[in-house]
Amino acid sequence: MRTEALDRVRLVFTLFDADGNGVIEADDFELMAGRVVAAVPETDAAKRSTMQTAFRTFWTALADNLDANGDGKVSFEEFQAVVLDPEQFTAAIGEFAEALTAVADPDGDGLVERPAFVAVMTAIGFALPNIHALFDALEPVGTEQASVPVWAEAIKEYYSPDAAGTAGDLLVAAPVV
Ligand SMILES: [Ca+2]
Ligand SMILES: [Ca+2]
Numbered sequence: 001m002r003t004e005a006l007d008r009v010r011l012v013f014t015l016f017d018a019d020g021n022g023v024i025e026a027d028d029f030e031l032m033a034g035r036v037v038a039a040v041p042e043t044d045a046a047k048r049s050t051m052q053t054a055f056r057t058f059w060t061a062l063a064d065n066l067d068a069n070g071d072g073k074v075s076f077e078e079f080q081a082v083v084l085d086p087e088q089f090t091a092a093i094g095e096f097a098e099a100l101t102a103v104a105d106p107d108g109d110g111l112v113e114r115p116a117f118v119a120v121m122t123a124i125g126f127a128l129p130n131i132h133a134l135f136d137a138l139e140p141v142g143t144e145q146a147s148v149p150v151w152a153e154a155i156k157e158y159y160s161p162d163a164a165g166t167a168g169d170l171l172v173a174a175p176v177v
Pocket of ligand 2: 068071
C-alpha cells in the first residue's frame with residue numbers, strides 16, 4: 001500500500017467517525033448526512049433523500065465487508081482492510097460521490113460554487129485550508145466554480161489504494177497557514 005493511501009485511510013476513518021467515539025457505526029452516517037443537508041439548505045428534497053440513501057448504502061457496504069467480528073461497528077483495525085480490496089466498494093463509493101456532489105449543485109448545472117463546496121466539505125469534516133486547496137485544484141482558474149463530475153471523480157480517486165499525487169491528497173496535507 002502507498003503511504004499516501006494509508007494517510008487517506010486514516011483521515012477518512014476520522015471523518016466517518018462523525019461522533020468521534022472511536023468506531024464507525026450507522027449513526028455516524030446519519031449524523032454526517034444531517035450535517036451536509038444543513039450545509040446546503042437550498043437543495044431540494046429529492047437530492048437530499050438520494051444522498052441520505054447513498055450514505056446508508058455506503059455504511060451497509062462498509063459493515064458487510066469490514067465488520068469482521070460482527071459487532072455492528074467498524075474499528076480502525078477493521079477499516080484498514082478497505083484499501084486491500086477497494087473493488088468491493090467501487091459501486092457504493094460511486095453512488096456516495098455522485099449523491100454528495102449533487103447536493104452541492106442545487107440548480108443542477110454541473111458546476112459547484114466555492115461557498116457550496118466549502119459548506120459541504122466542512123460538513124464532512126475537512127479542514128478549511130485543505131478544502132480551498134482542493135477547490136483551487138479542481139477549479140478552472142478565476143471562475144470560482146468547479147465541475148461537479150470532476151469533483152465526483154476526485155472523491156472516487158481518493159479511495160484508490162494505488163493513487164498518489166492526486167487532488168485528494170491536498171485534503172490530507174498539513175494546512176497551509
Ligand atoms: Ca462513531
Ligand atoms: Ca467490528
